[in-house]
Amino acid sequence: MEPEYSVICENLSKKFKIYASPNDRIREALSFSGKSFHKDFWALRNVSFRLRKGVTLGIMGFNGSGKSTLLKMICGYLAPTSGSVITAGRVASILELGTGFNREFTGRENVMLYGGLMGFSVRETREKMEEVEAFADIGDFFDRPVKLYSSGMYARLAFACTIHMEPDILVIDEALAVGDIAFQHKCIHRIRSLQKREVSLLFVSHSIGAVKSLCQEALFLDRGRLVLQGKAEDVANYYHGLIAHREQEKKEAPKNPPVMKKEAGETKAAVRGKEKRIGTGEARIEEVRLRDDGGGVLEVVEFDQPVSVGVRILARVDCSPAVVGFIIRDRFGNDLLGTNTAVEGRSLPPLRQGEELLVTFRLRLPLLKGNYSVTAAVGHDPDQPAFLDWWDHACVFEVLPPASRRTVNCKVHLPIAIDVQKKGGP
Amino acid sequence: MLGLVASFRKFLSRAAKHHQVIWMMVQRDFKARYVGSVGGILWSILNPLLLVAIYSLVFSLVFGRTIGETPFALWLFCALLPWLTFMEILRSSVGIIEKYKNLITKTPFPSELLPVVIIGAALTNHLVGLGVLVALLLVFQPSLGWAVITLPFYLLCLSSLALGLSWIISSVNVFIRDVGQVVNLVLQLWFYLCPIIYPASIIPESYQYLLRLNPFIFITEGYRRALLTNEGILPVDFLYYLFFALTALFIGGWIFRRLKGHFAEYL
Numbered sequence: 001m002e003p004e005y006s007v008i009c010e011n012l013s014k015k016f017k018i019y020a021s022p023n024d025r026i027r028e029a030l031s032f033s034g035k036s037f038h039k040d041f042w043a044l045r046n047v048s049f050r051l052r053k054g055v056t057l058g059i060m061g062f063n064g065s066g067k068s069t070l071l072k073m074i075c076g077y078l079a080p081t082s083g084s085v086i087t088a089g090r091v092a093s094i095l096e097l098g099t100g101f102n103r104e105f106t107g108r109e110n111v112m113l114y115g116g117l118m119g120f121s122v123r124e125t126r127e128k129m130e131e132v133e134a135f136a137d138i139g140d141f142f143d144r145p146v147k148l149y150s151s152g153m154y155a156r157l158a159f160a161c162t163i164h165m166e167p168d169i170l171v172i173d174e175a176l177a178v179g180d181i182a183f184q185h186k187c188i189h190r191i192r193s194l195q196k197r198e199v200s201l202l203f204v205s206h207s208i209g210a211v212k213s214l215c216q217e218a219l220f221l222d223r224g225r226l227v228l229q230g231k232a233e234d235v236a237n238y239y240h241g242l243i244a245h246r247e248q249e250k251k252e253a254p255k256n257p258p259v260m261k262k263e264a265g266e267t268k269a270a271v272r273g274k275e276k277r278i279g280t281g282e283a284r285i286e287e288v289r290l291r292d293d294g295g296g297v298l299e300v301v302e303f304d305q306p307v308s309v310g311v312r313i314l315a316r317v318d319c320s321p322a323v324v325g326f327i328i329r330d331r332f333g334n335d336l337l338g339t340n341t342a343v344e345g346r347s348l349p350p351l352r353q354g355e356e357l358l359v360t361f362r363l364r365l366p367l368l369k370g371n372y373s374v375t376a377a378v379g380h381d382p383d384q385p386a387f388l389d390w391w392d393h394a395c396v397f398e399v400l401p402p403a404s405r406r407t408v409n410c411k412v413h414l415p416i417a418i419d420v421q422k423k424g425g426p
Numbered sequence: 427m428l429g430l431v432a433s434f435r436k437f438l439s440r441a442a443k444h445h446q447v448i449w450m451m452v453q454r455d456f457k458a459r460y461v462g463s464v465g466g467i468l469w470s471i472l473n474p475l476l477l478v479a480i481y482s483l484v485f486s487l488v489f490g491r492t493i494g495e496t497p498f499a500l501w502l503f504c505a506l507l508p509w510l511t512f513m514e515i516l517r518s519s520v521g522i523i524e525k526y527k528n529l530i531t532k533t534p535f536p537s538e539l540l541p542v543v544i545i546g547a548a549l550t551n552h553l554v555g556l557g558v559l560v561a562l563l564l565v566f567q568p569s570l571g572w573a574v575i576t577l578p579f580y581l582l583c584l585s586s587l588a589l590g591l592s593w594i595i596s597s598v599n600v601f602i603r604d605v606g607q608v609v610n611l612v613l614q615l616w617f618y619l620c621p622i623i624y625p626a627s628i629i630p631e632s633y634q635y636l637l638r639l640n641p642f643i644f645i646t647e648g649y650r651r652a653l654l655t656n657e658g659i660l661p662v663d664f665l666y667y668l669f670f671a672l673t674a675l676f677i678g679g680w681i682f683r684r685l686k687g688h689f690a691e692y693l
Binding site: 016023025026030072075079102103104109112114121 | 444446447450451454458526528529530531532533534535598601602681684685687688690691692
C-alpha cells in the first residue's frame with residue numbers, strides 16, 4: 001500500500017442475503033448441497049476510492065444507500081462480498097450512536113474494555129482514563145452501568161472513548177447528531193485538532209453544513225453505488241439539490257412559499273417539465289435573471305450591488321395571475337430575502353394566451369460572499385397555494401466580498417448606525 | 427487436517443491477542459454475579475452446598491451414609507462440582523451472542539472467543555467451589571494426596587469439550603431459538619446418565635459398558651480419583667474422552683465458522 005494513503009477501497013461490494021425465515025438461513029449455511037434459500041440484496045456495489053492520510057472524507061447519501069455498510073467494512077466488522085479494503089493503522093469507530101459498549105458495564109469498565117480491544121495494555125488505558133472521563137463530562141454516571149445512560153451521555157462516552165485511543169483512522173457515523181450543542185462544539189473542536197495530527201477521518205452525516213465545514217473531500221452514495229466523488233462543497237451541494245428535488249417529487253401539493261400567505265387546502269398541481277418545477281402550467285416562468293442597472297445579465301455580483309430580479313412569464317392559456325414572487329436562498333437552503341407582488345400591494349393585469357409578463361424586483365444584495373440561488377413562482381391567488389408555476393433554483397449567482405476593507409460576518413449586512421457613549425470615569 | 431490445525435492455531439493466537447479483554451470480561455462477569463448482592467460470594471458457595479445437602483439427604487437413604495469410607499455428601503460433591511461447571515457453561519452459551527451483540531457488530535472482537543469468556547467465568551466459579559470442597563475434605567477426611575495435581579488436567583479436558591459444544595449452542599441459537607430448551611432437556615438426561623448421585627457399582631456388571639459409553643464419566647470419576655482415592659488418570663478413559671472432545675471441537679468450530687459471518691447481518 002502506498003504510504004500516502006490510509007484507506008484504499010477497490011471495487012468494494014456487499015451482498016446481503018435476504019431470507020424468508022431464520023431457519024432458511026441456517027439450512028443454507030449448513031447444507032452441503034449448496035442449495036440456495038435466499039434473495040440477494042446489494043447494499044454496496046463496486047465502490048472504489050482512496051483516502052489520503054490526514055484528509056477528512058464526508059460520506060453522504062439517503063437512508064439505505066449503503067453508508068453504514070461501507071463504514072463497517074472499512075472497520076472490518078463486515079466482510080466484503082467482493083473487492084478489497086485496505087486500511088493503514090489503528091481504526092477507531094463510532095457507529096450508529098455508540099461503539100461496542102456493554103450495557104451492563106460501567107462507563108469506566110467499558111473504556112477499559114475498549115482500550116483492550118484497541119490493543120492498549122491495562123496500564124496504557126488507565127493513563128488515558130482521566131482524559132476520557134474529563135472529556136465525556138458525565139459526572140457520577142461514569143461509574144454507573146451504561147444501560148442507565150441517556151442517549152446523549154452514551155454518545156459523549158462513545159466519542160470521548162474513541163478519540164482518545166490514538167486512532168490513525170477515525171470513523172464517525174452520525175454521532176454528532178445527539179449530544180447538546182456545547183458537546184457538539186467540543187467534538188468539532190477535537191476533530192479539528194485530530195485533523196491537524198494527520199488523522200484520517202471518515203464522516204457520515206446528513207448535515208450539509210457539517211460536511212462542508214469539516215470535510216475536504218466527500219462522496220455520495222445512492223442505492224449502494226458511488227455516484228459522486230470530489231470536493232466536499234460540491235458533493236454537499238449536489239446532495240442539497242437532490243433533497244429539494246425529492247421533496248417536490250414526493251408532494252403533489254407544493255410547500256407554501258414563505259412569501260405567500262399560508263392556506264390549507266388541496267391543490268391539483270402537476271409536476272411537469274424540469275424536475276424542480278411544479279404548477280398547473282397555465283402560465284410558465286420562461287426566465288429568471290439577475291441584471292445590473294444597465295440591463296446586463298449578472299452571474300457575479302458585488303456586495304450590496306443594486307440589482308434587479310426579472311421574472312418573465314408566458315401565458316399558455318388565458319389566465320389572470322394574481323401574484324408573482326421570488327426567494328433568494330443561500331447554499332444551505334435558508335430563505336434570506338424575498339417578497340411577492342401581493343404582499344407589496346401591486347396588482348397584475350390578466351393575460352391572454354401567448355402574452356408575456358415581465359415583473360422586475362429592484363433591490364440591493366448586502367449578502368455575505370458565497371453562492372445563492374433564486375426561486376420564483378407565479379400564483380393564482382395570494383390566499384391559495386395553487387401555482388401556475390413554481391421554479392426552484394431558477395438561477396444562481398455568486399456574491400463577491402466587499403471591495404472596501406470592511407468585513408461582513410453575518411449572512412445579511414444591512415446598514416447599521418452605531419452610537420458610542422462613554423460615561424463616568426475621573 | 428492441515429486446515430484444521432491452522433484454524434485452531436488462528437483461534438489460539440486470537441485468544442492470546444485478546445487475552446486482556448477476555449480477562450476483563452471474565453472479571454466483570456464474576457463481579458456482576460456478586461457485586462450488589464448482600465450475600466456476595468457466599469451465594470456461589472451456598473448454591474452447590476444446598477444442592478449437595480438435598481441430594482445427600484435423599485440419596486444417602488438409598489445408597490447408605492458413606493460410600494467406601496467417604497461421607498456420601500463429600501463423595502457426591504466431588505463429582506457434582508465439575509458437572510455444575512459443565513452445565514453452567516452450556517447454559518450460558520445459549521444467549522451469549524445476543525448478549526454481546528454490540529461487541530460483535532461494532533468492534534473487531536472475534537466472536538469465537540465469547541465461549542472462552544463463559545468458560546473463564548465458570549472456571550472462576552469452579553475454583554470457589556473447589557476451595558470449599560477441599561476445605562471440607564481436609565476437615566472430614568485428611569487424606570488429600572498427590573493426585574490432586576491432576577485436577578487442572580481434568581479441567582482442561584472439561585473445558586475443551588465444553589468449548590466445542592458451546593460453539594454449536596451459541597451459534598445455532600442465534601437463528602433457532604429452540605436450542606435453549608433442547609440444551610436443558612439434554613442436560614437433565616445427561617445428569618442422570620452420569621454416576622454422580624449414584625455409585626457406578628450399582629449398575630449390574632453386564633450393563634457397565636453402557637455407563638462407560640458416556641464420556642463425561644471420565645471427568646466425574648476422575649475428580650473422585652483425584653480427591654478421594656488418590657489415583658491417577660486412566661489412559662483408556664482419557665483417550666475415549668479425547669475423541670469426543672476433539673470431535674466436539676471440530677464440529678463446533680466448523681459450525682461456528684459457517685454461521686459467524688451471518689451474525690452481524692442477523693443481529
